[in-house]
Amino acid sequence: MNKRVNRHIGLFLLLKSVRMATLLVAICFISFLLIKNSPIDPIQAYIGADMLKVGPEQREKIAEHWGLDQPIIVQFVSWGSALLTGDLGTSMIYRRPVAEIIHERFLHSFVLMITAWVLSGIIGFAMGVISAMKKDTWVDKFIKWYCYTLASTPTFWLGLLMLIVFAVWLGWFPVGLGVPAGVLAENVTIADRIHHLILPAMTLSVIGVANVALHTRQKLLDVLASEYVLFARARGEHGFGLFWRHGLRNVAMPAITLQFAAFSELFGGAVLAEQVFSYPGLGQATVEAGLRGDVPLLLGLVICSALFVFVGNVIADLIYYVLDPRIRERRMI
Amino acid sequence: MNAAFNIKKRKNTRKQFNRRKRTLVVTVIAVIFLLSIVVGRFLLDEGRVATNLTIRNAPPSIEHLFGTDWLGRDMFTRTMMGLSLSMGVGLIGAIGSASIALMLGMAAATMGKMADRIISWLIDLFLSVPHLVTLILIAFTLGGGFKGIVIGIALTHWPSLARVIRAEVMQIRSAEFVRVSQKMGKSRWFIAAGHILPHLIPQVLVGFLLLFPHAILHEAAVTFLGLGLSPHEPAIGIILSESMKYLSSGMWWLAFFPGLCLLIVVRTFDTIGENLRMLIDPTSAHD
Numbered sequence: 001m002n003k004r005v006n007r008h009i010g011l012f013l014l015l016k017s018v019r020m021a022t023l024l025v026a027i028c029f030i031s032f033l034l035i036k037n038s039p040i041d042p043i044q045a046y047i048g049a050d051m052l053k054v055g056p057e058q059r060e061k062i063a064e065h066w067g068l069d070q071p072i073i074v075q076f077v078s079w080g081s082a083l084l085t086g087d088l089g090t091s092m093i094y095r096r097p098v099a100e101i102i103h104e105r106f107l108h109s110f111v112l113m114i115t116a117w118v119l120s121g122i123i124g125f126a127m128g129v130i131s132a133m134k135k136d137t138w139v140d141k142f143i144k145w146y147c148y149t150l151a152s153t154p155t156f157w158l159g160l161l162m163l164i165v166f167a168v169w170l171g172w173f174p175v176g177l178g179v180p181a182g183v184l185a186e187n188v189t190i191a192d193r194i195h196h197l198i199l200p201a202m203t204l205s206v207i208g209v210a211n212v213a214l215h216t217r218q219k220l221l222d223v224l225a226s227e228y229v230l231f232a233r234a235r236g237e238h239g240f241g242l243f244w245r246h247g248l249r250n251v252a253m254p255a256i257t258l259q260f261a262a263f264s265e266l267f268g269g270a271v272l273a274e275q276v277f278s279y280p281g282l283g284q285a286t287v288e289a290g291l292r293g294d295v296p297l298l299l300g301l302v303i304c305s306a307l308f309v310f311v312g313n314v315i316a317d318l319i320y321y322v323l324d325p326r327i328r329e330r331r332m333i
Numbered sequence: 334m335n336a337a338f339n340i341k342k343r344k345n346t347r348k349q350f351n352r353r354k355r356t357l358v359v360t361v362i363a364v365i366f367l368l369s370i371v372v373g374r375f376l377l378d379e380g381r382v383a384t385n386l387t388i389r390n391a392p393p394s395i396e397h398l399f400g401t402d403w404l405g406r407d408m409f410t411r412t413m414m415g416l417s418l419s420m421g422v423g424l425i426g427a428i429g430s431a432s433i434a435l436m437l438g439m440a441a442a443t444m445g446k447m448a449d450r451i452i453s454w455l456i457d458l459f460l461s462v463p464h465l466v467t468l469i470l471i472a473f474t475l476g477g478g479f480k481g482i483v484i485g486i487a488l489t490h491w492p493s494l495a496r497v498i499r500a501e502v503m504q505i506r507s508a509e510f511v512r513v514s515q516k517m518g519k520s521r522w523f524i525a526a527g528h529i530l531p532h533l534i535p536q537v538l539v540g541f542l543l544l545f546p547h548a549i550l551h552e553a554a555v556t557f558l559g560l561g562l563s564p565h566e567p568a569i570g571i572i573l574s575e576s577m578k579y580l581s582s583g584m585w586w587l588a589f590f591p592g593l594c595l596l597i598v599v600r601t602f603d604t605i606g607e608n609l610r611m612l613i614d615p616t617s618a619h620d
Contacts (some may be wrong), residue, residue: 004537023454023457023461027458027462030458031470032472034470034471034474035473036603038475038476055552073582087440104358146601148600149596151601151603152600152603154553154592154599155554157595160577160580160588160592161589161592166366193467264462264463265463267465267466267468268465269461271463272557275557276577286439287559287560290470290472291559293473298470301466302470305462309460309463310461
């Protein structure tokens with residue numbers, strides 16, 4: 001890669017991050033406003049059952065101590081500046097710093113999501129390729145039917161079915177949780193963790209396949225209709241060799257980008273799958289925080305999920321930019 | 334001779350029933366199916382969902398097609414009620430979403446560069462947090478319930494449709510009849526309402542139908558998570574989350590049938606939407 005391209009990528013990244021920063025600030029502000037207007041009283045949520053013992057004067061003191069009597073912009077700025085130093089506040093359910101909880105949960109979720117992501121990518125890509133190469137045969141029709149059906153399947157229902165079949169009837173996998181119950185944290189082996197990971201990961205990958213497969217199929221059909229493929233066919237190339245030489249490169253790129261751009265759906269799916277399998281990840285924490293009114297944790301998770309999606313989008317753009325010479329020549333942002 | 338004639342005839346009938354017609358037939362059947370669920374809900378016997386402890390935990394049978402739950406309520410009746418409720422929520426949510434998309438899409442394309450930039454930034458904003466997380470946040474803010482979920486769905490599903498509409502308006506705006514109209518001194522408002530809007534209606538309709546399945550699925554998901562409709566409503570999400578407690582005792586029918594019905598309804602909506610899109614789109618309508 002020459003210098004010009006490097007500079008282009010640098011500029012591209014810079015513009016992207018500026019855009020990302022404005023969006024992130026807006027997300028923080030909007031979610032802050034939303035939560036401020038929620039029916040949950042922060043003081044009551046913090047004190048909990050002891051609310052009856054707290055008089056109105058003490059209440060005012062607490063409000064003053066937390067700056068709740070300030071205008072909303074001042075509150076936002078003080079919250080935002082704490083955020084910038086990495087202080088997300090203390091979770092009310094867990095009584096621990098939010099950053100710590102998110103870090104711990106993220107590791108769990110990340111393993112789950114990355115497994116599902118890789119699996120669904122590979123399987124979906126293969127299905128799309130097979131479907132396009134065998135266009136209009138029963139294989140193609142079956143794959144298409146299967147993908148359309150999957151796209152309308154509720155993730156949590158599929159998770160429940162997996163639970164019924166593999167955990168309750170066959171007893172191959174545990175019914176839930178990230179680690180075996182009643183075992184000390186030091187004694188949990190990697191095998192245990194994998195054992196608990198398989199069902200949720202399978203659920204997520206089965207659902208995730210549809211998008212990639214249909215997209216890959218469409219792209220490969222376009223490629224197969226092109227003149228260079230016609231010429232290759234005229235030279236006698238066919239089947240796998242034809243795909244390997246002329247199809248793969250053209251189709252792989254959109255598929256990879258699509259996978260990265262699908263981080264948002266992956267996160268949404270993980271929330272549901274984690275809830276079904278009571279897998280201790282970010283998604284489950286989001287639901288807990290929402291149900292039990294844990295404001296700092298919920299805000300932290302919203303920002304965390306937005307960052308996650310941003311990273312996916314930037315990687316998707318970057319891959320296009322770095323790998324595809326046609327785009328690199330033409331496009332800025 | 335006779336056989337050959339037969340083959341020829343059969344070929345003819347197949348030709349008469351081309352893809353367009355087949356698509357139409359499938360669509361009509363699908364619409365009838367969905368309507369029958371909505372209408373059928375009112376024909377169902379409400380007494381079947383009353384608590385009846387003598388027949389609790391019964392597996393599926395002729396009497397109770399989907400079995401009964403731990404209170405002896407008929408699961409088939411509950412499922413049907415849940416489906417029509419889901420469709421109602423989905424309908425309001427999708428209408429809201431489609432109208433937001435229509436307004437913003439048209440505004441982006443007709444009100445100049447600045448509006449376009451702001452709206453595309455807004456679209457990015459809504460796409461940058463996972464839908465489910467936004468829904469949880471909105472449901473949390475509004476304290477859950479029917480209102481929270483409908484507003485949440487309306488606010489999260491418009492971006493993709495808004496993009497489509499924006500592109501469409503851009504195209505129509507540069508058409509000759511619009512330019513002529515501009516030259517004749519018609520107001521912007523007149524052009525938008527009289528020339529552009531009628532061309533958008535098919536697109537919006539199809540977009541709306543394709544939003545619908547997502548809206549229903551998200552409604553069920555949020556309700557399943559416990560942040561949506563209240564536990565007293567017979568929603569599919571509620572039925573499924575309740576069933577989780579009874580799974581390990583082997584009562585598979587509690588989860589299997591309601592979910593399957595939801596899947597079928599969603600898939601039907603999707604089929605109708607895709608079919609209509611195919612019928613409207615001139616490049617695919619004629620083959």
